[in-house]
Amino acid sequence: MISLLALLLLACVLVAGRGFVWIVNLLFVSPLFDPLRKLPGPQGPLFSSHIKWVIDPDLSATQHEVWKKQFGKTFRYHGSGRFDYRLMTFDFRAVSHILLSPIYEKPRVTRTFLSTMLGKGVFTAEGPEHTFQRKIIGPAFTLQSIKAITPIFLRTADNLRDRWDEILAEGQETVDVCHWLSRATFDAFGQACLDYDFKAIQEETEELYLAFRRMFDLADEKGILRILVPFLDTLWPDRIARSVLESRRVIYETGRKLIAQKKADLLSRKESSKHYEDKDLLGLLIQSNLSNDPTKRLSDTALLDQISSFFFAGSDTTALSLTFCLYYLATHSDIQTRLRLELAQPSVPNSAQSSNFEDVSYDTLDSRPFLDAVVKETLRLAPPVHGTLRTATKSDLIPISEPVALADGTIIEHIKIRTGSIIHIPIEGLNFSKDIWSDDALEFRPDRWSSLPSSAQTPNFPGLANLMTFSFGSSSCPGYRFTIAEMKAFLSTVIPHFEFSLPEGQSVGKRNGLFTRPFVKGKPGIQLPLVIKRIDEYAPL
Numbered sequence: 030m031i032s033l034l035a036l037l038l039l040a041c042v043l044v045a046g047r048g049f050v051w052i053v054n055l056l057f058v059s060p061l062f063d064p065l066r067k068l069p070g071p072q073g074p075l076f077s078s079h080i081k082w083v084i085d086p087d088l089s090a091t092q093h094e095v096w097k098k099q100f101g102k103t104f105r106y107h108g109s110g111r112f113d114y115r116l117m118t119f120d121f122r123a124v125s126h127i128l129l130s131p132i133y134e135k136p137r138v139t140r141t142f143l144s145t146m147l148g149k150g151v152f153t154a155e156g157p158e159h160t161f162q163r164k165i166i167g168p169a170f171t172l173q174s175i176k177a178i179t180p181i182f183l184r185t186a187d188n189l190r191d192r193w194d195e196i197l198a199e200g201q202e203t204v205d206v207c208h209w210l211s212r213a214t215f216d217a218f219g220q221a222c223l224d225y226d227f228k229a230i231q232e233e234t235e236e237l238y239l240a241f242r243r244m245f246d247l248a249d250e251k252g253i254l255r256i257l258v259p260f261l262d263t264l265w266p267d268r269i270a271r272s273v274l275e276s277r278r279v280i281y282e283t284g285r286k287l288i289a290q291k292k293a294d295l296l297s298r299k300e301s302s303k304h305y306e307d308k309d310l311l312g313l314l315i316q317s318n319l320s321n322d323p324t325k326r327l328s329d330t331a332l333l334d335q336i337s338s339f340f341f342a343g344s345d346t347t348a349l350s351l352t353f354c355l356y357y358l359a360t361h362s363d364i365q366t367r368l369r370l371e372l373a374q375p376s377v378p379n380s381a382q383s384s385n386f387e388d389v390s391y392d393t394l395d396s397r398p399f400l401d402a403v404v405k406e407t408l409r410l411a412p413p414v415h416g417t418l419r420t421a422t423k424s425d426l427i428p429i430s431e432p433v434a435l436a437d438g439t440i441i442e443h444i445k446i447r448t449g450s451i452i453h454i455p456i457e458g459l460n461f462s463k464d465i466w467s468d469d470a471l472e473f474r475p476d477r478w479s480s481l482p483s484s485a486q487t488p489n490f491p492g493l494a495n496l497m498t499f500s501f502g503s504s505s506c507p508g509y510r511f512t513i514a515e516m517k518a519f520l521s522t523v524i525p526h527f528e529f530s531l532p533e534g535q536s537v538g539k540r541n542g543l544f545t546r547p548f549v550k551g552k553p554g555i556q557l558p559l560v561i562k563r564i565d566e567y568a569p570l
């Protein structure tokens with residue numbers, strides 16, 4: 030009996046001892062050998078974290094500029110504490126190296142968190158699996174495919190315009206555009222990618238829509254402890270974890286029916302035409318699901334996980350961009366009027382060869398330079414993804430364009446990084462950088478797009494569509510053309526029809542969860558109420 034007790038005691042001492050050694054190593058020993066330690070950066074006590082300063086949109090813009098002045102374009106900050114050095118860089122040479130090199134992956138904690146919600150899709154895959162998935166979905170995002178779905182965006186925008194007309198006719202003057210645009214982009218996404226109409230603009234009752242909505246709203250509420258320690262959700266599921274599981278059950282059940290229907294449809298169309306090729310997202314995923322080659326085959330579950338990942342990535346992001354766009358137009362009435370005037374002009378499609386309706390509607394939207402400038406300026410000034418993280422899977426030397434002086438005075442021309450270190454790519458910070466965009470970088474000025482400084486043009490600027498908003502490299506956003514076309518379709522439908530302004534005394538801020546969303550200062554929740562007035566002389570495209 031005594032010996033059993035002694036053994037138990039010994040086990041406890043050993044476990045506690047191991048834990049103690051682990052903590053001492055984490056807090057004191059390991060940081061001593063971290064090459065980032067010597068890099069310039071903000072200081073603080075052992076448990077001081079700078080995370081708030083780098084992710085809160087109300088603070089980050091100013092803080093980034095202060096640190097850049099103090100430490101240069103590449104520096105380190107404290108993640109969870111002084112023991113957790115993170116690299117932040119505004120140097121495109123370093124950013125390009127990190128985003129283009131296979132050494133750097135999304136951190137495991139990010140991938141695990143996303144996979145509890147979305148399953149195993151393109152967001153959580155890395156290496157050859159990721160390359161395989163990107164290859165399957167690629168054809169859904171070519172210019173030709175986006176042209177083919179542009180009429181869907183225009184039709185959905187018409188539905189939203191009609192619905193807002195009804196609301197105004199009932200006497201309502203202020204509309205939460207954030208909520209309505211989220212409903213509308215869900216509808217557009219459902220039809221463009223799944224050939225499925227959620228009818229969310231009409232009413233929010235559809236089962237699959239509600240399941241996605243609930244899941245994404247809850248993801249924003251998830252506490253940091255459960256993100257860092259994901260097995261807590263299995264051991265002791267809280268309200269959020271239970272609700273995510275329930276939503277995923279509905280998505281799988283309803284999604285399976287949708288897939289079965291689309292599969293039958295695809296097979297019968299294939300039988301009638303040897304050359305039949307389905308280029309919409311669900312069609313491409315199903316073709317892979319039906320492949321005879323096991324190395325190219327996606328299982329039913331993997332297919333549903335991909336769909337969840339795309340909904341997550343593509344629906345609310347575009348809604349938020351449109352929301353912020355209406356906000357900027359509401360607060361810059363001169364720009365709103367100019368855009369309306371451009372949209373009232375008869376359009377001259379770019380492409381002389383446009384032969385079908387899809388091409389014409391896309392080319393019409395694309396032939397409006399001020400519309401293009403307004404969309405891009407919004408995407409620059411309000412990127413829904415505030416920043417992204419990468420982790421080094423091997424030690425590496427990151428090239429930089431300007432030498433950096435270490436704390437001991439040594440000048441370095443490469444940043445040494447060890448396995449497991451976290452790198453923060455400040456998407457918003459790069460979009461706001463005065464050295465790239467000039468001194469008025471924080472102003473909404475669409476005219477800058479007609480004469481961009483050379484620092485914002487390729488080859489100096491590597492981001493997709495001349496923005497960091499969609500990132501670049503192997504994990505960059507495949508949906509950037511989709512978003513730009515959808516934003517143009519909505520703006521060209523609602524701007525000629527309605528005038529937008531900010532309600533008296535309302536002040537709007539940005540809040541960061543998974544995405545950057547608007548809120549009204551002093552009021553709870555995510556929202557952007559705007560006063561909408563009908564313009565009776567409607568100028569069609």
Ligand code: HEM
Binds near residue numbers: 163344346417418512
């Ligand atoms: C304003 C709209 C959007 C923004 C700002 C945006 C931004 C981004 C960014 C920054 C990434 C890279 C994330 C990282 O490297 O950590 C990304 C990835 C992704 N985006 Fe978008 N996105 C938008 C719209 C869309 C749309 C419309 C779709 C699909 C229809 C889409 C699908 C994806 C997917 C699947 C990925 C993952 C790519 C990968 O890991 O290989 N996004 N997006």
